[in-house]
Amino acid sequence: METSLSIGTLAKECGLSVEAIRYYEKQGLMPKPQRTGSGYRFYKTTDIDRLSFILRLKRLGFSLKEIRELLLLKSAPEKNHQQIHQLAEEKLVDIEHRIKDMLRVRHDLLTLLKSCSKTHQESVCPILNTPNSLPKDLQS
Template sequence: MTLSTGKVAKLAGVNVETLRFYEREGILPEPPRRASGYREYPPETVELIHFIKRSQELGFSLKEVKELLSLRKVPRRASKKATTLVDAKLAEIDLKLRDLRSMREALESLRCACASNGSSSACPIIESLSGRSESEEPG
């Protein structure tokens, strides 16, 4: 049994253009076509798309997804390589979290400066984002 493009897209929860994109990127193998030119996907394509989407939800790039997919073909090497990919992704996420914490602290500081600014001078938030200090006058 084969599935049409529309059926695969519906079952996998993606749109038809996503399937075509995955094919162009080499993530999804191009399926055979009927005499009419319509694509005929094997049923396991739906599971493959779920794998791709879940990997992306966890932060893996399409390049990394390709690598993860290739590991499915070499089970005895898969675990070590998959662990390496996950470790790299965790390190990347940790770095992003540090950056986000820094950004949050900077914004909190700006918010506090604005709240405590009882004068009629310019808003400290706007001044900070403009790259000018309070003592600088536009000129």
């Protein structure tokens, strides 16, 4: 027989807040839990595995929408292997683009810092005048 867990126990087991678990339920990532007669939620021990899966995917950079999709595909991984693989490849490409963007931003910030002297007056400080000195695609 499977053990029932309170929402507090589940949260503690997964290193989450109770509010985070409720949020994942509202987002459709967690199934609606059974409730006691007085309305308290109780969960199965398998919900720990599901939450751990969700958290691992979040750390890998997947959005909640993507996680929802992967949860659906997880029900038949042998049938859905190509879709799962494709989603992971797309996420890798996305992360590589973001890394490239962040490296460019880092370079621009270093350039600003090098051009800034601590003795500049505010009116001529390149950091304070950043929008005029950044490339158009970084002005947002």
